[in-house]
Amino acid sequence: MGDSSVTSKPLDVAIIGGGIVGVITALGLLRRGAHVTIYERSPSWPDNGAAFAFTGVARQCMQSLDPTILEALSHVAVRSPAKTVRYWDGFNPRTKEAAQQEETALLFETPEKDLAFWGTLRTPFLHQLAAALPKEGDVVQFGKRLTGYVDDWEEGSDKVELNFADGTTAEADVVLSPVIACDGVHSTTRKLLLGADPAAKAKYAHKMVYRALMPVDGAIAAFGTAKASVNCFHLGPDAHMVMNGAAFNVHLFVHDPDDWPDVHNSEKPSSREEVQNALQSWGPHVTELLMHLPEKVSKWAVFDMADHPAATYASGRIAVAGDAAHASSPFHGAGAGMGVEDGLVICELLADLGAGSDEVHPGQLAAALRAYSDVRIPRTQWLVESSRQVGDMYQWRYGPTGRDAARTKDEFVQRQRKIWDFDPEEMVKGARVELEKQLGVLSSRGHV
Template structure:
């Protein structure tokens, strides 16, 4: 029997036109690629966070704290953002996954992704480097293929020497895939195996644009139901997403229906608030740390935690745990795919997608899970419905737990805690599974956002402390623990709503549909509800014969039902999150800063609309509407 490796090699050669009935036409030894020196970078990290033994191996995360780089065409500093996710497998090999941001000496920002394996001789690791930037001067880096040698300098310092790989096009085509005039098929990421059919109806073929949490969850839901799925992610590897993610009890019930494997993972890696309530304190008025801990005078309100049932975890760990499930369940992921257009014509069996690298793809249905600055949304409803700046800035950082205890006191630092004040509020919480304390400061910003469509930019501890000038000493002491350099997030939302979530065979979900401020910590929950509705509706069109008409009609009907059912809830969550930001920042005209009753009415009224939802009834309702349309009754 021919081996799998030889079969793949022979297939690659045949597809590339390198074998024929006659003599083979390929060199006995390919031309040797040339290497051009790019730069050397040295960066430092803080104390690693140990995630322990995961299914993939022992995982640690080292936050980056700075560094410098220099080369013939570029030099500058390493921003204190990103880090090294280092995985050590069962055989002792380590696999670095480094994400870092360069700031050049002329002010440009360049995002780097570095993956590889080791140890190689000498204890080094070989890494593959890719770059993302919008700078005109350095735009050439977006197309560079580079390699590097990673050398540990000390326990907290690493050096990488980088070279650009330069070779001729024919060698690239043989190694990477098959290039035609219409599309490029990477052999190593093509789907393995075959899909069954139901009668003469082929399984549904779903394209998901965006590899964030909602895109991955939606893909796994379809795969569980036997649907063919391809994720198109614009980044060259799984994106580094966010800070922490919270799942309400309602979200976890939806996940049980979407794919129980996701729920099992979340329950294993997340933690819940050890208290049954969350206290919201006056973070501004107390002038001493003792006064700041006085429950009788400093607590503004205390809310019940039981109904929301939050379970939280680090986003990076969540993706590290669930993304391998996609390949295991037969899904496909294609990286480096920035959507630039699509063509949806009922005369065609498929929707055609086009990408910035000149390739294209086809699918029965397209789901845009591409986030706040969604290209899918812009193509669907126009640029006039782009997300707008919400005049809110979020500062997020991890600090040592002992420092948080010293600043706030053991009782506060041991549980989720809110601090309110003029034009700002702080949520803070211990993450015992990672041994760190998380701080999220959200402030009102009267100015316009100065960074265009770049929502995450570098900031400093000094800027954060200036935002908290005049606040209580306990809050300022906590803020002083953050790194000297970290990042801030300009909040963009969909307060200017889209007229629809779907047109034809294309739709949007999650933040692409209803991006909202993080005030209510329910963005993931609403996105997961979207996912459940889409998975159930579209699976009914794809793996069974349509009740009437062709498949395109069934898909369009399903997406219309989805949009009609989900749009109002999506619009509500944006309005509610904005209102609660005003309440927590003492900017609301109806809720005074010490008005406990008004605060609880606003808070509990909103949270009830989040948790008091029956996911089974929601699915039953959308399926009834879909069946009515299919039967010609609507």
């Protein structure tokens, strides 16, 4: 019998990676009474110009995780004023006037309200989330690059040991310490967890993206006021363009049949001339727009896990989530939202075990993370594969749709519906059912 006068310790959770999903999961666990430490490899919060969009489903999950998360997003999010998202032909129109006319250039449109995206840049949102973390208790430790871990729970060890590149270690009571890795597309933890499995490394999706800001007046001259003031897509052979009218931010995605030369560096220098050469046969409105690009631009490789999906997101008391588990190309715009869904499942299952106490057996923690993995794999890996295919649809490379606008719309809407027509509460219920199964297996093996 324990001493009832001894104060129970909360579950101690280490989170590897201080990105969006990592901090969101940390806030959800803190709200449920856990003790959390975020280990971030950078010397400070990462500064990254990437943009995210969060669906209505993702925002439901944020509210359930911790209402301060949704509040943080509301301070920095941009919401489209348009009722539809429009997909235009960027290739065939031979005049600028034809490119602006719906009857000649509009391929299809979809309701904006279904996915109900709130868009934001990564850095301001991350700073809003960081401000919501407790100021005391050393919740975040910077300059901590994970190099290895030891998790011997089946041999009776009561600790998970983390090893960092600076020679330091972190140790926590295993009864209190699952490790949740949210360390991105090229996750170190995924490599450690999966070892020689090809899924340990994300692969080049044979898509690269040129990103640039350009003068709004140049965009208006090329596309007209109506197009230049809203978000829209331009589709064509082997490339497509996404335009954000708010700051006139252009993302140009191009199919690349070659291999990316350096898997450790996803950014390469490029030029306006290279972009113009890639789209030289496109319509005059697009070629005119490209004249307003800066002379020097950069291009980024898109990596995902479509070629080799992971067989599991968890092993023992170690789990990966978000991009670390299911890195996706951006063509559905839902990868970050899937990471938020991951965080909700993890937080609810650990809370069910007792996030605010130390009465949790190591095997129960392993069972909870296995349940999380089993529940999340089907939906997240469907997204990774579907996103890759949607990128090909936009670039007229997907066989079943080709250049047929009606077929493309039907296929695309069907896939979109699978993202937004989803109940997070049912997801959590399913995870709890799976946890009970895993605990039963654990009990039958004498691990509890």
